[in-house]
Amino acid sequence: MDEKIEEPWFQEGLKFKCTGCGKCCTGSPGYVFLSNRDLETLADHFQCSAEEFAKQYTRLVNGQLALLDRPGSYDCIFLQDKKCAVYEDRPIQCKTFPWWVYNLKGPEEWKEAGEHCEGINHPDAPTIPSIHIQSECLTYLDNLLDQNFQNDES
Ligand code: SF4
Numbered sequence: 001m002d003e004k005i006e007e008p009w010f011q012e013g014l015k016f017k018c019t020g021c022g023k024c025c026t027g028s029p030g031y032v033f034l035s036n037r038d039l040e041t042l043a044d045h046f047q048c049s050a051e052e053f054a055k056q057y058t059r060l061v062n063g064q065l066a067l068l069d070r071p072g073s074y075d076c077i078f079l080q081d082k083k084c085a086v087y088e089d090r091p092i093q094c095k096t097f098p099w100w101v102y103n104l105k106g107p108e109e110w111k112e113a114g115e116h117c118e119g120i121n122h123p124d125a126p127t128i129p130s131i132h133i134q135s136e137c138l139t140y141l142d143n144l145l146d147q148n149f150q151n152d153e154s
Pocket of ligand 1: 017018019020021022023024025097116117118119120
């Protein structure tokens with residue numbers, strides 16, 4: 001049987017380049033949820049235990065661990081001088097942006113995501129190949145499962 005595999009709407013790739021504007025880490029309410037992998041990576045970064053890290057830098061939101069905001073703002077606790085202080089070890093949710101399922105649902109959703117992130121469709125942005133986008137989206141999904149089941153292991 002000859003089954004045709006449907007190509008994603010972004011088969012020709014999508015334009016994105018992070019300008020480092022910091023908008024996604026500041027300003028409006030939002031949560032950076034942590035998976036078990038994130039917790040271990042960040043605890044290693046700070047050379048402490050996962051429990052110590054969680055106690056100092058996280059809160060529970062709907063039963064899931066999320067990073068704290070800087071007191072009195074919606075800025076991420078790790079944003080320093082408009083730069084991410086844990087960039088190499090940042091959470092997978094941040095690493096896989098903007099290749100999140102919702103943003104990739106269709107051209108409209110991608111356009112909408114671009115209203116909040118100047119790197120999306122930026123004139124200087126390279127075209128990211130579809131295969132890379134799909135791989136990042138799978139990482140995002142895999143991490144989502146790890147976030148959602150983290151409490152079942154405790
Ligand atoms: S809003 Fe977009 S361009 Fe700005 S820092 Fe975040 S990902 Fe980069």
